[in-house]
């Protein structure tokens with residue numbers, strides 16, 4: 001594992017065999033063409049080959065030690081790539097910017113060190129070599145510009161330049177190591193960093209979500225506590241106001257019912273009532289009517305208190321409660337038919353279904369039962385009064 005990520009260096013070698021003469025042909029840098037030292041053939045080096053070589057290196061860095069071959073068209077190229085420490089490149093000259101076509105393909109490839117991308121001739125390669133024409137004996141000055149088989153300047157016959165002379169003029173290209181400096185994060189480091197950042201983001205957002213959830217739960221808990229507190233206060237208030245009301249309604253309803261029963265008995269006894277009670281007839285009439293009046297006198301405030309109780313317990317709009325109570329009272333006050341209504345109402349009341357009473361489980365029995373009694377009493381009074389008038 002190389003410590004240095006940015007910049008990082010790779011050593012590369014690329015070579016093939018000349019397609020014209022088969023001699024060894026090294027490519028000493030990211031060149032687009034090389035000349036064969038033996039036959040002078042110009043061989044194009046595909047851009048994609050160099051790009052793929054550097055791209056694979058970058059993709060694999062830091063484990064980018066590779067060797068292999070690639071065939072493009074009908075030429076097979078052999079290559080090696082290996083990561084190196086910066087110190088290994090210190091002697092490498094020249095140093096120049098990576099060519100534009102390469103930088104466009106591999107953005108991180110910043111500079112090339114060493115090698116010999118132009119396949120320059122060593123100094124002295126251009127000095128002419130003296131040769132004698134084997135045909136006319138004239139002296140010939142052969143330079144590296146001349147072809148392998150070159151015409152004599154004097155007799156015009158074709159002269160084959162001997163191997164030794166040719167080799168001096170065209171020294172074989174040596175394989176020179178060349179390096180590429182890559183700037184910026186390596187792909188693996190970058191990928192690791194992005195992964196780490198994504199994880200950080202993920203865990204941060206998870207933490208935020210968790211905090212949000214806790215805050216939400218806390219708020220909900222607070223709201224629930226507050227709601228319960230309010231409900232408790234409301235229950236207490238209802239208890240203190242409505243329990244005395246319920247007691248009053250119960251007492252009133254029972255008293256009115258009792259007096260009504262007495263009035264009923266007095267009506268049933270008729271003239272015998274005065275004799276049984278040891279009263280004079282007009283006194284008996286006074287007592288009987290008095291009992292009826294007191295019963296009604298108790299019944300009306302009891303009924304009003306009952307409405308108030310239903311209102312407090314049920315929390316229904318006052319107008320609705322009063323309107324409903326009046327309708328029921330009127331229906332109950334109809335002789336004969338009132339009996340049926342009173343029966344139905346009593347049933348509804350006892351089941352806690354009538355609409356003026358709270359939905360609270362305990363309340364309907366407290367508030368409804370005396371009201372049912374009140375309506376039954378109203379029915380009884382109306383009925384007895386009707387029968388009594390006849391009587």
Ligand SMILES: [Zn+2]
Pocket residue numbers: 018019020021022023036037038039040041
């Ligand atoms: Zn060649």
Ligand SMILES: [Zn+2]
Pocket residue numbers: 133134135136137138152153154155156157
């Ligand atoms: Zn000649």
